[in-house]
Amino acid sequence: MMPTTSAAPSSSPAAPIRETVRVELGDRSYDILIGTGLLDDPAAWAGLPKAQTAMIVTNTTVGPLYAARLQAALVPHYARVLTVELPDGEAFKDAATLERIYAALLGATCDRKTVLFALGGGVVGDMTGFAAACYMRGVPFVQVPTTLLSQVDSSVGGKTAINHPLGKNMIGAFYQPVRVICDLDTLDTLPERELSAGLAEVIKYGPIADADFLAWIEANIEPLRARDKTALAQAVKRSCQIKAQVVGCDERESGLRAILNFGHTFGHAIEAGLGYGEWLHGEAVGCGMVMAADLSARLGLMPAEFVARVRGLCERAGLPVVGPALGAERYLQLMQIDKKSEGGEIRFVVIDRLGSARMQGAPEAMVREVLAAHCAA
Ligand code: NAD
Numbered sequence: 001m002m003p004t005t006s007a008a009p010s011s012s013p014a015a016p017i018r019e020t021v022r023v024e025l026g027d028r029s030y031d032i033l034i035g036t037g038l039l040d041d042p043a044a045w046a047g048l049p050k051a052q053t054a055m056i057v058t059n060t061t062v063g064p065l066y067a068a069r070l071q072a073a074l075v076p077h078y079a080r081v082l083t084v085e086l087p088d089g090e091a092f093k094d095a096a097t098l099e100r101i102y103a104a105l106l107g108a109t110c111d112r113k114t115v116l117f118a119l120g121g122g123v124v125g126d127m128t129g130f131a132a133a134c135y136m137r138g139v140p141f142v143q144v145p146t147t148l149l150s151q152v153d154s155s156v157g158g159k160t161a162i163n164h165p166l167g168k169n170m171i172g173a174f175y176q177p178v179r180v181i182c183d184l185d186t187l188d189t190l191p192e193r194e195l196s197a198g199l200a201e202v203i204k205y206g207p208i209a210d211a212d213f214l215a216w217i218e219a220n221i222e223p224l225r226a227r228d229k230t231a232l233a234q235a236v237k238r239s240c241q242i243k244a245q246v247v248g249c250d251e252r253e254s255g256l257r258a259i260l261n262f263g264h265t266f267g268h269a270i271e272a273g274l275g276y277g278e279w280l281h282g283e284a285v286g287c288g289m290v291m292a293a294d295l296s297a298r299l300g301l302m303p304a305e306f307v308a309r310v311r312g313l314c315e316r317a318g319l320p321v322v323g324p325a326l327g328a329e330r331y332l333q334l335m336q337i338d339k340k341s342e343g344g345e346i347r348f349v350v351i352d353r354l355g356s357a358r359m360q361g362a363p364e365a366m367v368r369e370v371l372a373a374h375c376a377a
């Protein structure tokens with residue numbers, strides 16, 4: 001149950017924030033540590049798998065900001081702490097960049113106990129996780145997510161992947177990290193647009209799982225955008241609790257886990273239709289949630305006010321709420337190749353009551369109405 005009052009406006013509280021969320025997956029269970037100053041807190045880095053070598057995988061943007069502090073945190077635990085810096089961007093989430101991780105590991109004769117540390121956003125996290133799943137048939141890895149999106153979503157749950165020229169995230173594995181360490185202070189350097197994109201994934205958890213959380217986000221959207229650490233800690237903690245619960249029930253997405261894709265069917269069409277990188281993933285998801293909310297209303301599952309509520313919150317989060325003018329045919333074509341389609345039928349995550357979601361098909365004419373209502377002409 002979330003309080004619906006605003007968080008106290010304290011951007012740097014005197015006492016460090018410490019929260020832990022557990023992901024329960026039997027002998028692959030792990031903790032998500034959420035807090036301020038975690039990069040410099042020895043307690044956060046204690047008790048990880050022992051090894052001779054740790055390898056920090058980061059990129060050319062995040063490395064210069066935070067790799068030296070991560071290195072200092074790891075030096076007491078590992079005889080060698082190596083770093084590999086990858087080029088920054090979704091365009092580099094590919095086999096050639098993955099090969100650079102393997103080359104760094106093999107070039108330094110890293111053994112099968114080597115622990116990988118993914119320092120960066122979802123791109124670094126997904127690629128490092130996949131490298132960890134494959135290197136010597138599996139080495140441990142730790143997620144150190146530095147974007148809001150990666151702290152509330154991609155670092156948790158073990159989906160790892162690279163892109164293929166024929167499809168996004170098409171080559172990958174389910175492979176869980178041994179710990180996730182979310183230092184909220186790293187969000188201070190995140191560009192505003194990336195923060196808003198992360199907020200889309202935070203907002204997502206309200207309609208699908210927790211009506212009180214939706215109300216809490218509405219009451220706290222300004223402190224969240226102002227990077228108030230108390231508000232961010234609440235948002236990351238509740239998001240991770242919900243994701244941990246869903247993943248604990250359905251790790252490999254045989255059913256329930258698909259609800260985490262609320263807004264993603266429309267969103268993926270926007271991303272693919274414009275060309276990846278034009279809109280950020282979270283921006284496309286935000287706009288997609290408005291469309292999925294409208295579809296839920298047109299299906300008679302939710303009242304019309306729900307659509308205005310989702311649109312209003314996405315706008316206040318700094319997200320675009322009008323889809324690009326791809327044309328209905330192109331949207332439909334792109335949604336048909338979505339991973340959730342079955343036998344050519346497009347399936348959507350719809351809200352059937354506030355805090356509850358399910359997968360459902362919809363008549364094509366209705367989907368066309370939604371597109372006409374929410375996309376630029
Ligand atoms: P990203 O990793 O590209 O990071 C966004 C940008 O912010 C990059 O330029 C990055 O270098 C920069 N950055 C990261 N941390 C920073 C910081 N603290 N200060 C300044 N700049 C910083 O994007 P993202 O939104 O974090 O992740 C998107 C990726 O996540 C996509 O590839 C998507 O497919 C994947 N994803 C995976 C899952 C999953 O379950 N595995 C879920 C959602 C998304």
Ligand code: GLY
Pocket residue numbers: 153154156157159257260261
């Ligand atoms: N981001 C959706 C999932 O992890 O399943």
